Amino acid sequence: xxxxxxxxxxxxxxNVVELKNNSQKRKIIKNLFLHGAMTNTDLGKxxxxxxxxIISLLNELKEEGxxxxxxxxxxxxxxxxxxxxxxxxxxxxxxxxxxxYKTSVSIFNAKNxxxxxxxxxxxTISHGTSIIDPIVEFTEQAIRENNIPRExxxxxxxxxxxxxxxxxxxxxxxxxxxxxxxxxxxQKFGMKIIIENDAKARAFAELxxxxxxxxxxxxxxxxxxxxxxxxxxxxKLYKGRDGFAGEFGHLPMVDNGLLCRCGKRGCLETxxxxxxxxxxxxxxxxxxxxxxxxxxxxxxxxxxxxVIQAATMGDQYSITMLANIGHWLGKGLAYLIQIFxxxxxxxxxxxxxxxxxxxxxxxxxxxxxxxPELGNEIEIKVSELGSQAGILGVAALFLEAExxxx
Numbered sequence: 001x002x003x004x005x006x007x008x009x010x011x012x013x014x015n016v017v018e019l020k021n022n023s024q025k026r027k028i029i030k031n032l033f034l035h036g037a038m039t040n041t042d043l044g045k046x047x048x049x050x051x052x053x054i055i056s057l058l059n060e061l062k063e064e065g066x067x068x069x070x071x072x073x074x075x076x077x078x079x080x081x082x083x084x085x086x087x088x089x090x091x092x093x094x095x096x097x098x099x100x101y102k103t104s105v106s107i108f109n110a111k112n113x114x115x116x117x118x119x120x121x122x123x124t125i126s127h128g129t130s131i132i133d134p135i136v137e138f139t140e141q142a143i144r145e146n147n148i149p150r151e152x153x154x155x156x157x158x159x160x161x162x163x164x165x166x167x168x169x170x171x172x173x174x175x176x177x178x179x180x181x182x183x184x185x186x187q188k189f190g191m192k193i194i195i196e197n198d199a200k201a202r203a204f205a206e207l208x209x210x211x212x213x214x215x216x217x218x219x220x221x222x223x224x225x226x227x228x229x230x231x232x233x234x235x236k237l238y239k240g241r242d243g244f245a246g247e248f249g250h251l252p253m254v255d256n257g258l259l260c261r262c263g264k265r266g267c268l269e270t271x272x273x274x275x276x277x278x279x280x281x282x283x284x285x286x287x288x289x290x291x292x293x294x295x296x297x298x299x300x301x302x303x304x305x306x307v308i309q310a311a312t313m314g315d316q317y318s319i320t321m322l323a324n325i326g327h328w329l330g331k332g333l334a335y336l337i338q339i340f341x342x343x344x345x346x347x348x349x350x351x352x353x354x355x356x357x358x359x360x361x362x363x364x365x366x367x368x369x370x371x372p373e374l375g376n377e378i379e380i381k382v383s384e385l386g387s388q389a390g391i392l393g394v395a396a397l398f399l400e401a402e403x404x405x406x
Contacts, residue, residue: 352383
């Protein structure tokens, strides 16, 4: 199997044995990407093949320049086993993270290592497709500047906010057109594209690389300008019928509340999101409630970071604001806990950096609104992946979608 065969969809001419070997090799490549260097025994636990078969496939992959030996692993008493890993330059995957106000591009090699630092483009997401061309141009520039051979790029994973149906490549909230947004990107790049909702991509990153790695039932909350939810059920990412499961931020919480961007009133996002923080911070400055917020002049920071910074400086208005947000989040989480009975809740996104201010009121609200038998034992943790969760998750989603094909 050559590198081009890893990427190829046209396998009609392969016989049954070749197809089977190709599928098994893809599993090896995928697991070396996800888990790093392994012995043939370790690989056997993931790909469910005999040791002689795995060794045979590894030797073929070595000859094809995809896998390499990386020394020897630890021994339990006998001969030390060989370690195998993907070669760094065997292939590349690009990740594009589209946020409300900025877009970042990351490039991963076959070892799941970032080739360069994230590169950022200041851009406001729109309902239409006007931002696609600038994103494509910016990404193409990153490919050129980093001297990435185009023929070695498997494709691109894109995470974005909104109601995303990854199966059809449609986003019903942003970049809406008569043609699926994934198809538009694919045509402009000339390569394979998958898109996924940002909260789901982050949940998948937690499942593969983060706090949810050994868990079965987890809720991953994305606390950004909006509020997203990634659901892991029985160790798998749950998407719902049309891929739209997890619209947590649009649960109605406040009777006759503020108008939400979804068109309803009183959604959780109107009282507990980054957008709510921005509104409340501006109100605090306007009415003279916070001299700390008025004095912060770091124009490169979002309002979320400014409020967290003010709280750490002892600004009571910011502390109270974050506590109220924690209260509403906790009330919403209480509903989720009673529906899903998760073993773990992971908080991620910029607002999770305020954990010392929002976690206590979150836990208090859960105790107040949740059945004790469910709420008392729930574990809530802040993501250890931080801002890298989205790009890691969508890269892994792309790789699995590509290499799991029959």
